[in-house]
Amino acid sequence: MTAMTRREWLLSERPASRRQARLGQAYRTWLTFRSNWLAMVGLGIVLALILVAIFADVIAPYNPVIGGDLRTARFLPPLTGDHLLGTDDLARDIFSRIVHGSRLTLMVVVLVAVIATPIGLLVGTTSGYFGGWVDTVLMRITDIFLAFPRLILALAFVAALGPGIENAIIAIAITSWPPYARLARAETLTIRDSDYINAARLQGASSARILWGHVTPLCLSSVIIRVTLDMAGIILTAAGLGFLGLGAQPPQPEWGAMIAAGRRFLIDQWWVATMPGIAIFIVSLGFNLLGDGLRDVLDPKARK
Amino acid sequence: MGAVMLDADDLHVTFRSGGDTVKAVRGVSFAVARGESFGIVGESGSGKSTVLRAICGLAPTTAGTIRLDGTPLTDPRPASFYRHVQMVFQDPYASLHPRHTIDKVLSEPLAIHGFDRREERIEAALNDVGLGGDFRFRYPHQLSGGQRQRVAVARALILEPEVLLLDEPTSALDASIQAEVLNLLDRIRAERGLTYLMVSHDLAVVAHMCDRLVVMQHGLAVEELTREALAAHRAETDYTRKLLSASEGYTPAEAS
Amino acid sequence: MTPLLTVEDLRITFPTRAGPSEVVRGVSFTLGRERLGIVGESGSGKSQTGRALLGLTPPPGKATAKVLNFDGIDLKNASAATWRRLRGARMSMVMQDPKFSLNPVMTVGKQLLEALKFGAGETRAEARVRALAMLEAVQIRDPERVFRAYPHELSGGMGQRAMIAMMLVTEPDLLIADEPTSALDVTVQVEVLRILDALVRDRGMGLIFISHDLRLVSSFCDRVLVMYAGRVVEELKASELDKAQHPYTRGLMNCLPKIEGGVRPLPTLERDAAWAL
Numbered sequence: 001m002t003a004m005t006r007r008e009w010l011l012s013e014r015p016a017s018r019r020q021a022r023l024g025q026a027y028r029t030w031l032t033f034r035s036n037w038l039a040m041v042g043l044g045i046v047l048a049l050i051l052v053a054i055f056a057d058v059i060a061p062y063n064p065v066i067g068g069d070l071r072t073a074r075f076l077p078p079l080t081g082d083h084l085l086g087t088d089d090l091a092r093d094i095f096s097r098i099v100h101g102s103r104l105t106l107m108v109v110v111l112v113a114v115i116a117t118p119i120g121l122l123v124g125t126t127s128g129y130f131g132g133w134v135d136t137v138l139m140r141i142t143d144i145f146l147a148f149p150r151l152i153l154a155l156a157f158v159a160a161l162g163p164g165i166e167n168a169i170i171a172i173a174i175t176s177w178p179p180y181a182r183l184a185r186a187e188t189l190t191i192r193d194s195d196y197i198n199a200a201r202l203q204g205a206s207s208a209r210i211l212w213g214h215v216t217p218l219c220l221s222s223v224i225i226r227v228t229l230d231m232a233g234i235i236l237t238a239a240g241l242g243f244l245g246l247g248a249q250p251p252q253p254e255w256g257a258m259i260a261a262g263r264r265f266l267i268d269q270w271w272v273a274t275m276p277g278i279a280i281f282i283v284s285l286g287f288n289l290l291g292d293g294l295r296d297v298l299d300p301k302a303r304k
Numbered sequence: 305m306g307a308v309m310l311d312a313d314d315l316h317v318t319f320r321s322g323g324d325t326v327k328a329v330r331g332v333s334f335a336v337a338r339g340e341s342f343g344i345v346g347e348s349g350s351g352k353s354t355v356l357r358a359i360c361g362l363a364p365t366t367a368g369t370i371r372l373d374g375t376p377l378t379d380p381r382p383a384s385f386y387r388h389v390q391m392v393f394q395d396p397y398a399s400l401h402p403r404h405t406i407d408k409v410l411s412e413p414l415a416i417h418g419f420d421r422r423e424e425r426i427e428a429a430l431n432d433v434g435l436g437g438d439f440r441f442r443y444p445h446q447l448s449g450g451q452r453q454r455v456a457v458a459r460a461l462i463l464e465p466e467v468l469l470l471d472e473p474t475s476a477l478d479a480s481i482q483a484e485v486l487n488l489l490d491r492i493r494a495e496r497g498l499t500y501l502m503v504s505h506d507l508a509v510v511a512h513m514c515d516r517l518v519v520m521q522h523g524l525a526v527e528e529l530t531r532e533a534l535a536a537h538r539a540e541t542d543y544t545r546k547l548l549s550a551s552e553g554y555t556p557a558e559a560s
Numbered sequence: 561m562t563p564l565l566t567v568e569d570l571r572i573t574f575p576t577r578a579g580p581s582e583v584v585r586g587v588s589f590t591l592g593r594e595r596l597g598i599v600g601e602s603g604s605g606k607s608q609t610g611r612a613l614l615g616l617t618p619p620p621g622k623a624t625a626k627v628l629n630f631d632g633i634d635l636k637n638a639s640a641a642t643w644r645r646l647r648g649a650r651m652s653m654v655m656q657d658p659k660f661s662l663n664p665v666m667t668v669g670k671q672l673l674e675a676l677k678f679g680a681g682e683t684r685a686e687a688r689v690r691a692l693a694m695l696e697a698v699q700i701r702d703p704e705r706v707f708r709a710y711p712h713e714l715s716g717g718m719g720q721r722a723m724i725a726m727m728l729v730t731e732p733d734l735l736i737a738d739e740p741t742s743a744l745d746v747t748v749q750v751e752v753l754r755i756l757d758a759l760v761r762d763r764g765m766g767l768i769f770i771s772h773d774l775r776l777v778s779s780f781c782d783r784v785l786v787m788y789a790g791r792v793v794e795e796l797k798a799s800e801l802d803k804a805q806h807p808y809t810r811g812l813m814n815c816l817p818k819i820e821g822g823v824r825p826l827p828t829l830e831r832d833a834a835w836a837l
Contacts, residue, residue, distance in 0.1 A: 021441035195399035204383040347745035478601040480829035483815035487825040512817030550746035553779030
C-alpha cells in the first residue's frame, strides 16, 4: 500500500476487509460525535470518573476511612493546609473520600447497566418479535415491575435483605429494566415486519438468529442512549438510598451517605455536605451530556 | 409447456386483525412451468403481493394448496424450502439490514444452510450481479438504489434456488436503473434456467419479462394472457383493457 | 403572452462535510398559463427546483437566482409576509404522498376551511359551499362524506384528490405538482390528471408537473424540461419528444420496456460525464 494515512484508510468508501468496514463505521460515528462539544464535555467527565476510580489510591492524599487528629483536624474549611476540600466531623479528608467514593458510584453505574440492559433488551425484543401471548405475558410482568416506585421498592428490598451497597444495586437494577424492555419492544415492533427481517426469515434463519443478529443491533443504540440518560437518575437513587442510610454503610465513603452525615453541620460547616453534592451533580451532568450526544449520533430518528 | 414447477390451486388468504377480516386473495389458481417466467399484474389492493407472500410462508394460506415441484407445501415451511425458493423485495432501501455489510448479508444464508467455499461463493455472487468485490465490505447506505437491488438479487441467488419470486423488483428505481436490473434478471434466468414469478403494477415491465401473466383485481384472477396477446392488446375483460389504456400514458378524455 | 413565472439562473446549494454541493446549477425557464413538465431521475434536482419556486428550500440549503419573478412580484427578495400572502392563495404545491401532506387529526373539511380562511372575507357557510364545490370539482362522488372524514379514512386516490382540492380551493394561479400521481394506481392516475388538465384549461392556471415518468409527462404536458445533474439538458415540446436531440433524453425514452415488445436486452443509458458539465 502506498502512502495512505490512517484517516484515509478509515474513511475509505471501498473497505477491503470486515475489520476495515467496522472500524471505518466506528470512526465516522466518532467524527460526528466529536463535533458536538457538549457531548465531548460529558465524555470527558465520565472518563475522568473512570480514571479517578481506577487511580483512587494514588490520587487520594489521605485514607478515606481513618481520620486525622480529632482535636485539631475536625471541620477544617477547604484549602486548609493540604486538605483541598476540607475535613469532616471525624477529621477525614473530604477530597480523599470523594475520590474513593467514585469507585462506589462507578460500581453502581456499571452493575446496574450490566444487569438491567440485557434483561430489558431480551424481554423487550422477545416480546415485540413474537407478539401474541408471549407479548402479553412478558409485558404484564414488565407492568408489574413498572408499577413499583423505584425508591420504595428499593427500600422494601433493602429492608428484607439488610442495608448495603450490593442490595441497593440489585434493588435499583430490578426497578430499572422495565423502561428498557418497553423501549426495545417498541423498536422491535417497528422493524418486525420490515422487509429485511422478512428477507432473513426467507433465508431460513431461526427466530433466535433473527432476534440476536438482526433485531437486537437495531434496538441497542436507543437502549444505550436511554441507559446513559438514566445513569444520572440511578446515581441519584443510589445516593438517595445512601442518604437514607439504606445504601452504603459507614464508614464507606459513598457520596449520598456523606451528604447525609454532613447535613447536621450544614449551617456552620457547609462544605461537608456540599462537596459530595457537587460531585454527584458533575457526574450526573456528565452522563446526561454524554447521553444527549450519543442520541444525536446513534438515533437515526433524531437525525435530520 | 414443460413440467409444472410451482402451482397454486384455489388459493385463499384471509387476514384477521381484531374483529376485521380482510380477504386479500379469494381463490386464485395458476401453474408455472419449470423455466418459465410468469407475471401477476394488478393495482394496489389486488392481492398480487399477498400471493407471493403466501407462497413463501410470510402470509397464511387460509384455503387451497400451493405445490412446489408437485409436492404440497407444509406450514411452517421447512428450512430446505428456502434452498429452492427465494424472493427479491420491492424496496431495496427497506430490504437490506442497515447495520450489516454486504459481506454479512451474503454470508449469513450460507452459514444458515452450511454451505462450503463461502468466500468463493460470495465473490462469485457479487460478480454475477455486476458489482465486483469492491462492494463487499460496504454498508447499504454507501450504495445507490440500483446497487442495493443488485445486492438483494445476489442474496436471493446465493442459495442457488430454482424459483425466484420477484415482488415489484424495479418499481422503486429510476427508469434507467430499472432497465439495468431487468436486463440482469433476464440474463440470470437464461444462464441458470430459473423459474420466475414476478409481481408488478407495470404492464410494460411484465410484458417485457414474462411469457404469461395473470391480471388480478380485488383478490381475484381476472384474466390470464400470453405475452403475445398482451402485445397485440387482445384483452378479454374490461378491466384489463382499462389497465392497458392507462399504461399508455395520459389520454385527455374517455372516448366512450 | 406575458409569462406567469420567470426563472433565470436558479441555483440551490447544500453545505456538506466536503464543502458546498450544488444540486441545482443554473436552471432558467418561463411559464405561461400552460402545463410544463420537469422530468429527471432521482437526484437531478427537479424536486428542489419545485420547492425553491415556493421558497421552501429546506435548510441548510440556499436558493439563489438572477431573476425569480411571479406575475410581476419579485420572489428573490420577498419578505416572509409576502411569501405567506402568496403561498396557498396564489401558488400551491401538491406533494407525492397525501398521507404526509394532510393533517391526520383534522377532518378534510376543516383543513379546507382553514385554507380558505386566509382568502376573501366570507362567512363560514359560504366557505363551506365553496369547499364542497371544490371537492366535487376533483371528482369526489360523495363530497359531504369526505368533508367530514379524517385523512386515514380515505383511500390513496381519494386522499390525493382531497389534497388537490385543498391546494386548489383558493384558486391559485400557479400549481406545482411534485410527482402527484406516482403513489397512485395507473387507473386512478389518469383521473387525477384529468382534473388537473381541466383546471389549466378552465381557469387558466399555470402548472409545473414534476415527474420521473417521461412517458406520462410527454402525454400530459405541453412542454418538457429534461433535467440531469442539476441542469436542464433539453427543453422541447411534449409532442416532439421523439425528435429529442440530447442523448440523455433519448436514453431515458429507449430504456423503458414496451407492452408491444421491444428489444431484449433493453438498451441501457450510458452516462457521459460531459453532460454534467
